[in-house]
Amino acid sequence: MQMIDNYNFAGKKAIIRVDFNVPLGAQYEVSDDTRIRGALPTIKKVLADGGSVILMSHLGRPKSGPEEKFSLRHVIPTLSNLLGTDIQFADDCMGKQALEKSAALKPGEVLLLENLRFYSAEDKVKTDEEKAATKVFAQKLSTYADVYVNDAFGTAHRAHGSTAVIADFFAQDSKMFGFLINKEIEAMDKVLHHSDKPMTAIMGGAKVSDKIQVIENLLDRVDNLIIGGGMTYTFIKARGGEIGNSLCEEDKLDVATELVKKAEAKGVNLILPVDQVLADKFDNEANTELAGIDQGKEGFMGLDIGALSIEALTEVIMNSKTILWNGPMGVFEMPNFQKGTVSIAKAIAESTAQGCFSLVGGGDSVAAVNKFGLADKVSYVSTGGGAMLEYIEGKVLPGIKAIRG
Numbered sequence: 001m002q003m004i005d006n007y008n009f010a011g012k013k014a015i016i017r018v019d020f021n022v023p024l025g026a027q028y029e030v031s032d033d034t035r036i037r038g039a040l041p042t043i044k045k046v047l048a049d050g051g052s053v054i055l056m057s058h059l060g061r062p063k064s065g066p067e068e069k070f071s072l073r074h075v076i077p078t079l080s081n082l083l084g085t086d087i088q089f090a091d092d093c094m095g096k097q098a099l100e101k102s103a104a105l106k107p108g109e110v111l112l113l114e115n116l117r118f119y120s121a122e123d124k125v126k127t128d129e130e131k132a133a134t135k136v137f138a139q140k141l142s143t144y145a146d147v148y149v150n151d152a153f154g155t156a157h158r159a160h161g162s163t164a165v166i167a168d169f170f171a172q173d174s175k176m177f178g179f180l181i182n183k184e185i186e187a188m189d190k191v192l193h194h195s196d197k198p199m200t201a202i203m204g205g206a207k208v209s210d211k212i213q214v215i216e217n218l219l220d221r222v223d224n225l226i227i228g229g230g231m232t233y234t235f236i237k238a239r240g241g242e243i244g245n246s247l248c249e250e251d252k253l254d255v256a257t258e259l260v261k262k263a264e265a266k267g268v269n270l271i272l273p274v275d276q277v278l279a280d281k282f283d284n285e286a287n288t289e290l291a292g293i294d295q296g297k298e299g300f301m302g303l304d305i306g307a308l309s310i311e312a313l314t315e316v317i318m319n320s321k322t323i324l325w326n327g328p329m330g331v332f333e334m335p336n337f338q339k340g341t342v343s344i345a346k347a348i349a350e351s352t353a354q355g356c357f358s359l360v361g362g363g364d365s366v367a368a369v370n371k372f373g374l375a376d377k378v379s380y381v382s383t384g385g386g387a388m389l390e391y392i393e394g395k396v397l398p399g400i401k402a403i404r405g
């Protein structure tokens with residue numbers, strides 16, 4: 001496999017799939033530039049070698065054709081500022097401008113293409129007809145450049161035109177991952193295949209159903225599996241506890257029981273919270289009470305873990321050498337129910353300072369470490385929630401397969 005580190009881009013045009021799917025404010029200004037900054041090392045490497053860069057990305061979910069609010073034009077000021085160079089723009093990724101401007105691109109120059117998803121051929125790939133259209137679309141994109149670089153981890157689990165299909169139109173030594181995807185793979189492989197023990201996975205968030213596969217795959221790898229957040233209550237109800245109005249997936253009670261049995265059989269320490277903060281409504285201003293985790297009651301829902309759980313989980317985290325964290329311990333968006341999630345995030349940061357390797361991924365846990373200012377105190381924060389979960393489930397990601405083979 002061609003590695004970006006030892007590739008010389010001098011005189012080459014590189015088309016780079018980046019993830020510029022950034023949040024925009026009221027005036028369409030970029031309100032969080034994390035993803036743009038994530039792409040800089042790869043862009044800078046190509047430019048420093050004496051190559052030129054064609055950037056392509058999606059932004060949002062346009063329904064049919066161009067829409068101002070999804071235009072990639074809005075990222076130009078931020079990108080230009082961060083790179084310290086002018087950015088050329090093609091207002092249609094398939095149009096005359098894209099063709100002419102990419103053909104005229106000189107070493108050191110950067111061209112940004114308009115949103116790929118203004119064409120349904122980019123991401124509609126179900127029927128044979130759609131797949132054929134995607135091939136044509138991807139083939140045309142490939143003609144703009146000599147080399148293809150995929151650095152968009154957030155879409156690596158999609159078999160879209162620009163994330164996977166385009167790779168078929170480049171020779172093995174002319175396609176590669178960018179630095180960001182390389183870092184993501186390295187972090188996930190460290191956790192999955194080369195972890196120092198004890199290893200602890202912390203799974204939170206709302207639903208068990210989203211994470212069954214991940215939990216199953218992790219049972220072969222971890223020493224401790226901590227379950228927190230809303231998904232706790234499906235496990236509690238399954239073991240006969242009282243959950244009142246807490247979140248519960250009635251059709252997953254058997255699955256929860258099975259997972260507990262499997263963990264036991266594999267010698268994995270499955271840890272559930274022991275206490276909780278009950279609330280009389282789903283509201284920051286709700287009346288609250290502390291209760292044991294099995295002592296829910298009618299008219300109340302558990303919205304955070306309690307102090308005893310925080311203490312017990314902190315001890316496990318502090319004794320771990322590898323940690324994977326996905327999903328909050330409670331409704332951390334509401335200040336009165338964020339304590340469990342903040343405490344766990346702080347414990348992970350502290351354990352990391354003592355030499356533990358910690359990988360945080362999944363939209364909400366990433367939002368949590370950012371909100372609490374701890375993002376640079378963990379070992380790695382993944383940029384792809386869905387992609388990371390699928391990789392950890394053991395699935396082959398189309399965007400990775402397209403390059404690795």
Ligand code: AMP
Pocket residue numbers: 204205206207210228229230231247302303304326327328329330331332333362364
């Ligand atoms: P997920 O997308 O499955 O990772 O779930 C994240 C969401 O779960 C966040 O928006 C949290 O507010 C929510 N959540 C976490 N704990 C609870 C809980 N005990 N009850 C209801 N929602 C929760």
